[in-house]
Amino acid sequence: MAGSNEMTINLVVLGRTQTGKSAAGNSLLGSDDFESQLSPSSVTTCCSLGHSCHISGITRRNGCELALRVRVLDTPGFPHSSLSKERVREMVRSALAQHFREEGLHLALLVLRADLPLCPDENEHTIQFIQELLGPTWKDFTAVLLTHADKAKEAGFSEEAYLHSVSSTLLSLLSSVQHKYVFLDNQKSKIKEERAIVLQKLLNFIRQNKYQVLLFKHNKE
């Protein structure tokens, strides 16, 4: 994960199609690596890895500034408009093994839209999908990324008011991942300061989990 004065964090974005996974990946990387667009069918059809350049001013170790490097694996959504659940799962599993086999995965980001309710059936399928991918310790390695925070704000919700109004399904999901969640406005988060705030929150989650990583084995497709 780290040289003497640098640190790399490995992330994967997972979730339903059109929730803003690719946009979130771009926000975290500060780039346009991933194709992100509004579409009536799923845009992302394969996994791809993007990495940021070295970012300064985010984190320190023993009083010394570390250059942070972020790697993000973008994935096709689940459910997907043209790929089966099994196909998406195998593609993601194989990409996790290919890209994070040596260094491991620090954090999976479950991407949900803050402006849409999370319903029990959808939640159940998503959790099952993540559990199948990450295994029994998935809760330690998962944080929720609430995209479209701008829309929730436009509708008059502060973060606090939002959390008072959300479905019990989302509240219980947030509780099961030890309240590791971040609101994200993908329109704004390429701004340096906004991006730094989000990255610092993710680093705190990784620190809370003692910098542990999930390792993946190659499996024959």
Ligand SMILES: Nc1nc2c(ncn2[C@@H]2O[C@H](COP(=O)(O)OP(=O)(O)OP(=O)(O)O)[C@@H](O)[C@H]2O)c(=O)[nH]1
């Ligand atoms: N207003 C707003 N729009 C967003 C936000 N995040 C994503 N979008 C828009 O949502 C649409 C879908 O975003 P994508 O990044 O392509 O979503 P995805 O989950 O990768 O989509 P698929 O690859 O089709 O599964 C695009 O038009 C984005 O600009 C956000 O935080 N706020």
